[in-house]
Amino acid sequence: MDRLPDTPWHIGYTKKDEDDPRRHKSRCIHNANGECVSPRSKYYMDACGGSSHCGEYAETEAAYKKLLKNRKTADEIERDSIEKYKESLTAEKRKLAKADKAISHKQTSDLFKCLVCNEGLNRIKKSLKKCPFCGMYYVNIEESTEPEILDIVKADDVFLMHIQRKTEKKNIPQYYVHDAYGICKFMDEKGKCNYSKAKKFRKSCPQRNCKCFKT
16 A cells, blocks of 8 residues: 555445345354354354354344244254153043053052053152153052042043952852752752752742742
């Protein structure tokens, strides 16, 4: 410039036009004297690595808030996926709550993993257990109506346990057993009369009031 005394000149600085989308790290709100102060950036507390491909680049607080609103971190995406998976288990939980499984005759102390998602169970109170993942409850039926248990479970799905097995009644004909008098000695195992002088010989027992009845 000293060699061009008759040429007009002045000192100027480059400035981005309003509609110019190009970035420059000097305009980033996370740039503090060349050092990145964004905790989300891989250059946090280190020299800025450049603005071209930086996911944290923003020139105003408003622009950065909008960026965060429209973007999800890997953790947030994973949490969303987990929540969607949990929601998909709702039908399985309701189905299990109404199911009649062999394990329902056992106590909750014998159950260690959730029957819905196979996760380990946590003991809450007394026989009440809960799956920390899907939220399914398990409780012994004799304690299922206690106020302190109902206060915890509320309206959630519950799998009842320690249900007594139904005793199978032997298919014995009513006429085989005479309630007041006992069993007739002429009665066979099929409920037929073996007394040759009886009117019902080799036929079904006439039940009560039989004249040939003897113990």
